[in-house]
Amino acid sequence: MASLDDLKKRIASVKSTQKITKAMKMVAAAKLRRAQESAEKGRPYSEKMNNVILNLSNGISDKENAPKLLSGTGQEKTHLCVVMTSDRGLCGGFNSNIIKKAKSYFARILDEGKELKIITVGSKGNDQLKRVYGDKIIENISFKESKNANYFDADKVGKMVIEKFVAGEFDVCTIFYNQFKNVITQIPQAQQIIPLNNEGEENSSEESYEFEPDEDEILSNLLPKNISTQIFKAMLENSASEQGSRMSAMDNATRNAGEMVDKLTIEYNRSRQAAITKELIEIISGAESL
Amino acid sequence: MSEEFKVEIVNPEKSFLVKDDVSEVVVPAFEGEMGILKDHISIISFLKPGIIKILSKSGDENYYVEDGIVEFKNNNLSILTSTIFNLADMDKSKQQDLLKQAEEEANKTDINDQSKYLADQKVEVLKTLN
Numbered sequence: 345m346a347s348l349d350d351l352k353k354r355i356a357s358v359k360s361t362q363k364i365t366k367a368m369k370m371v372a373a374a375k376l377r378r379a380q381e382s383a384e385k386g387r388p389y390s391e392k393m394n395n396v397i398l399n400l401s402n403g404i405s406d407k408e409n410a411p412k413l414l415s416g417t418g419q420e421k422t423h424l425c426v427v428m429t430s431d432r433g434l435c436g437g438f439n440s441n442i443i444k445k446a447k448s449y450f451a452r453i454l455d456e457g458k459e460l461k462i463i464t465v466g467s468k469g470n471d472q473l474k475r476v477y478g479d480k481i482i483e484n485i486s487f488k489e490s491k492n493a494n495y496f497d498a499d500k501v502g503k504m505v506i507e508k509f510v511a512g513e514f515d516v517c518t519i520f521y522n523q524f525k526n527v528i529t530q531i532p533q534a535q536q537i538i539p540l541n542n543e544g545e546e547n548s549s550e551e552s553y554e555f556e557p558d559e560d561e562i563l564s565n566l567l568p569k570n571i572s573t574q575i576f577k578a579m580l581e582n583s584a585s586e587q588g589s590r591m592s593a594m595d596n597a598t599r600n601a602g603e604m605v606d607k608l609t610i611e612y613n614r615s616r617q618a619a620i621t622k623e624l625i626e627i628i629s630g631a632e633s634l
Numbered sequence: 635m636s637e638e639f640k641v642e643i644v645n646p647e648k649s650f651l652v653k654d655d656v657s658e659v660v661v662p663a664f665e666g667e668m669g670i671l672k673d674h675i676s677i678i679s680f681l682k683p684g685i686i687k688i689l690s691k692s693g694d695e696n697y698y699v700e701d702g703i704v705e706f707k708n709n710n711l712s713i714l715t716s717t718i719f720n721l722a723d724m725d726k727s728k729q730q731d732l733l734k735q736a737e738e739e740a741n742k743t744d745i746n747d748q749s750k751y752l753a754d755q756k757v758e759v760l761k762t763l764n
Contacts, residue, residue, distance in 0.1 A: 385648035392644060392712055396678060396705050495646040495716055553707075556679040557665055565680050566703060569716070576646050 348619065351612040355605060362601035368434065369594035376527070376587035382492065383524055383580040390577040393570055397540065399553060400563050411560070413506075413567040416539030417515045422459040424514035424538075425449065426505065428521040428578055429469030430586045431488045436593030438522060438530065438586050439468045445532040446520045450477060461514055465501060465579075493579040495572070502572030509538060521578035522585035528592050530585040537574050540567070639672045639709040641688060643697070645718055653690060659711055660687040661704050662759075676707045681715065683736075683756040696721040698763070700756060724763070733760040 346354075401414055427446045429439045446469075453460050463483045464470040470484045483504065487497050505517060517538035522530040555562055640654040660669045662684025681702040688695045702715030719728070739745075740753035 382647060386646055388649050389644045389646050389714060392705070392714055393703075396703055396714070399705075400678065498646075499716075552676070554675050554677040556663060556668075556677060562678060562680055562703075569701075569703075573646060 346611075346615075348612065348615055351608060351615065355608045355612065358601050358604050358608065362598055362605065365594045365597040365601060369591055369598060372435075372587045372591040372594060376584065376591055378492070379580070379584040379587050380524065383584040386577060386580045390573050393566075393573050397563075397566060397570055400555075400559055400566065401540070411564045411567055413509070413538055413571070414540050414563060417512075420458065420515050422461060422514040422516070423453050424461045424463065424505070424508065424517045426463045426465060426501070426517065426519040426575070427469045427473065428519060428575075428582050429464070429466035429472075430582070431467050431486055432586075433468060434593065435586050435590035436596075438589035439466075439472065441530070441532045442520050442522055443469060443472045445534060446473070447476075449518070449520075449534055450480075463501075463505070493576070493583045495576050498576035498579050499572045502568065502575050505538070505571055505575075506568050519575060519578050521582045522589075524581050524584040524588060527588040530589055533578075533581075535574065535578070537571055540570070637672050638690075639711065641711040641713070643686075643713045643715065643718065645715055650715075650718060653688065653692075655692060656688055656690040656711075658687075658689040660685075660689075661713070662686070662699070663704070670704075670706055670711060672709055674706050678703065678705050680704070681713075682752060683759050685721070685759065686713065686718075698724065698759070701752070721763070729760060729763055733757065736760055 401410070425446060427442060429442055433439070450460055450462075460477075460480050462473065462477055462481045463485065464473060464481060465485045465487075467484075467486045467488070470481065470486075474481060485501060485504075487493075490497055508514060509517065516536065518534050518536045520532065520534055523533045525531055637657055638655045641651070641656045641659055642649065642653075643651040658669055658671055660667055661679075662668075662681055663679045664682050665679075667684070668679065681699055681704060683700045684698075686697040686699055688697070698719045698721055699713075699715045700717040702713055702718075705712045705714075719732075736753055736756035740750065740757050742753075745753070
């Protein structure tokens with residue numbers, strides 16, 4: 345059995361860990377509220393953007409010559425995957441869930457004999473992926489300096505993706521992120537952004553629009569923006585998910601630490617009593633033998 | 635019959651402005667300024683750098699935008715933009731900052747004609763704000 349001193353030290357160390365996890369939980373809770381708010385505020389923009397593009401692509405006259413960002417390059421040889429994770433750890437299964445989703449997708453792509461390229465956003469994803477897919481990672485971006493997800497950062501990623509697309513480096517682009525449902529549930533998502541996937545979304549309104557200038561020109565202006573918008577949406581969802589995930593992970597950790605302290609305290613008291621009893625017995629039997 | 639319609643301006647971060655008593659909106663569309671009144675035909679267009687004027691009963695407002703898309707449908711005007719500033723909040727130093735940025739961009743030599751045109755537009759509009 346551990347000595348009294350050891351037990352005392354362990355109790356103290358678990359208690360201080362508990363303090364840290366408790367503080368982290370509080371911080372995450374405060375940040376979560378803000379992140380959740382901005383995720384919700386950001387939704388109208390991406391929804392409206394999607395709507396406009398849907399209307400446009402339905403109205404487009406010449407499907408053959410549609411912009412490549414919409415219709416694709418006509419082949420599916422090279423896949424680009426943008427895996428978006430956090431820069432910081434201690435957030436439960438947040439990062440591993442995205443990675444798991446991404447890895448199963450990678451395996452499928454490679455099984456089909458297609459080429460795979462990866463861009464990681466956030467250092468945690470890079471850390472986990474580089475062991476297995478190190479040679480596939482072509483770019484690693486991290487926004488450690490930015491406090492909150494902002495459009496400027498998303499635009500940088502978006503522009504990079506488009507540049508690579510224009511240069512013909514890939515045919516299909518998918519982004520991986522966690523969609524925020526509530527504090528305990530985050531759903532890892534794989535969303536294809538190039539070519540734009542509009543299947544299953546029939547345009548209900550038959551209304552025809554007037555376009556100024558013509559559809560093609562608007563589309564070619566709009567599509568690159570849409571890429572950045574989708575990435576920005578993913579970033580917002582991700583940051584809300586990260587905080588939610590961290591909050592529940594830290595809540596669990598705090599509770600577990602509490603249980604551990606209780607258990608250790610009982611053990612400590614037992615061994616203290618045992619020591620006292622032992623000493624008493626020694627004294628009594630010493631007195632008796634006189 | 636009222637001659638008012640609804641306008642909504644959204645930027646990526648949030649819904650920037652919602653107003654439902656607007657009588658006229660003038661937007662800097664790509665092919666020239668465009669005034670929108672109630673019962674305008676459904677239209678989609680995109681913006682170049684310029685000033686959005688919103689005329690309404692509760693007062694007129696002016697906004698500076700750098701880019702964006704307008705969609706008008708069923709007397710609902712949606713403006714999607716990534717950079718927008720209320721002119722009422724714009725002070726000298728901010729305007730100078732933006733102007734400097736725009737000039738830098740316009741003086742780049744490695745950009746294509748369209749970006750060059752847009753950057754020139756930015757400079758022009760910002761100068762008129764003086």
